[in-house]
Amino acid sequence: MIAAIQEVTGRITPPDEQAALRAVLRLNSLTKPPGSLGRLEELAVRLAGISRDEQPSYGKRMVVVMAADHGVCSEGVSAFPQEVTIQMAYNFLNGGAAVNVLARQGDAEVRFVDIGINGDIAHPQLIDRKVRRGTDNMAAGPAMSREEAMRAVLVGIQVAQEAVQDGAELLITGEMGIGNTTASAAVLCALEGIPAEAAAGRGTGIGDERLQHKITVIERALEVNAPNPADPIDVLSKVGGLEIAGLAGLIIGAAALRIPVILDGFISGAAALVAKALAPESTAYMIASHVSGEQGHKLMLDRLGHTALLDLGLRLGEGTGGALCLHFIDAVSRIMREMATFESAGVSASESV
Numbered sequence: 001m002i003a004a005i006q007e008v009t010g011r012i013t014p015p016d017e018q019a020a021l022r023a024v025l026r027l028n029s030l031t032k033p034p035g036s037l038g039r040l041e042e043l044a045v046r047l048a049g050i051s052r053d054e055q056p057s058y059g060k061r062m063v064v065v066m067a068a069d070h071g072v073c074s075e076g077v078s079a080f081p082q083e084v085t086i087q088m089a090y091n092f093l094n095g096g097a098a099v100n101v102l103a104r105q106g107d108a109e110v111r112f113v114d115i116g117i118n119g120d121i122a123h124p125q126l127i128d129r130k131v132r133r134g135t136d137n138m139a140a141g142p143a144m145s146r147e148e149a150m151r152a153v154l155v156g157i158q159v160a161q162e163a164v165q166d167g168a169e170l171l172i173t174g175e176m177g178i179g180n181t182t183a184s185a186a187v188l189c190a191l192e193g194i195p196a197e198a199a200a201g202r203g204t205g206i207g208d209e210r211l212q213h214k215i216t217v218i219e220r221a222l223e224v225n226a227p228n229p230a231d232p233i234d235v236l237s238k239v240g241g242l243e244i245a246g247l248a249g250l251i252i253g254a255a256a257l258r259i260p261v262i263l264d265g266f267i268s269g270a271a272a273l274v275a276k277a278l279a280p281e282s283t284a285y286m287i288a289s290h291v292s293g294e295q296g297h298k299l300m301l302d303r304l305g306h307t308a309l310l311d312l313g314l315r316l317g318e319g320t321g322g323a324l325c326l327h328f329i330d331a332v333s334r335i336m337r338e339m340a341t342f343e344s345a346g347v348s349a350s351e352s353v
């Protein structure tokens with residue numbers, strides 16, 4: 001199974017430098033002082049390189065919400081009970097979650113994948129790719145087997161391939177899974193050698209006492225399992241989650257298919273760290289939409305080498321920040337296509353600086 005993953009990571013090539021250069025030249029020809037559109041210009045250049053087009057635009061975009069449960073919930077690490085995952089599943093499938101609203105506003109489709117919910121869901125829109133019914137409690141032993149972690153990564157790769165077959169030109173990572181900020185923090189600790197107290201945050205809104213407990217649970221999980229930082233599948237299987245593994249696969253799949261993958265918050269960040277460990281070249285296809293209010297997210301983005309576009313204090317996940325970022329991506333597309341050049345508008349260029 002590792003060979004199937006490596007076959008995909010082996011297909012990731014760097015973005016097109018020529019297209020990126022053409023985007024720089026075009027930006028400098030537009031009726032504005034050079035660089036005056038700030039970070040939007042950086043975004044334009046990166047998207048041009050990724051999409052191999054100096055005027056990139058994205059017709060069909062999809063938010064992929066991977067959902068799974070976490071055995072570590074039995075340690076009391078979330079402000080909400082585990083059943084909320086399956087209850088929210090129906091809310092996503094019926095279009096009522098925050099990300100459904102923001103995706104509609106950003107003209108994106110939401111695909112909801114059950115990769116490991118602890119229960120049965122019946123809904124016509126469900127993409128059922130359940131690898132197992134939730135993980136085991138990582139504070140007592142491995143969250144899942146190595147084989148299950150690899151299967152979940154392959155699910156993500158396959159979902160990316162299907163999305164592109166169905167016309168997707170851009171993917172956004174989304175997730176649902178009560179307890180998943182604990183697993184994501186543990187992945188950050190294991191892969192990057194960050195102490196639990198710097199990696200763990202309040203998730204759904206736990207208080208000081210429960211946060212201290214969450215930190216000790218993460219420390220125990222790391223001690224009991226001793227995940228190997230040089231082996232991302234080992235880290236996923238011991239202290240990760242099924243949706244984290246699935247999103248890592250989705251990111252790798254998007255990079256291999258040369259389409260941009262918009263990262264959402266903390267859980268997406270953990271998946272991106274796994275993707276980076278499996279395929280360092282995949283980071284070139286990632287766009288960091290926002291920096292979450294969850295402690296540790298900024299650290300993740302630093303390790304990924306990305307700066308977030310937005311800082312709105314979001315701490316929801318689901319793909320919400322990623323969906324909001326579509327407005328900036330569309331703004332960039334229109335600037336590259338619709339703005340006049342100095343030449344076409346008859347405007348004098350700068351004399352000297």
Ligand SMILES: Cc1cc2ncn([C@H]3O[C@H](COP(=O)(O)O)[C@@H](O)[C@H]3O)c2cc1C
Binds near residue numbers: 178179203316318
């Ligand atoms: C109603 C509700 C909707 C959500 N949508 C996303 N999350 C977010 O919160 C959870 C992670 O936080 P923790 O690790 O503290 O459990 C994940 O499901 C994440 O997607 C939600 C959480 C709740 C309660």
Ligand SMILES: O=C(O)c1cccnc1
Binds near residue numbers: 268292
């Ligand atoms: O940043 C996130 O993705 C996040 C933060 C808190 C809870 N759920 C998700």
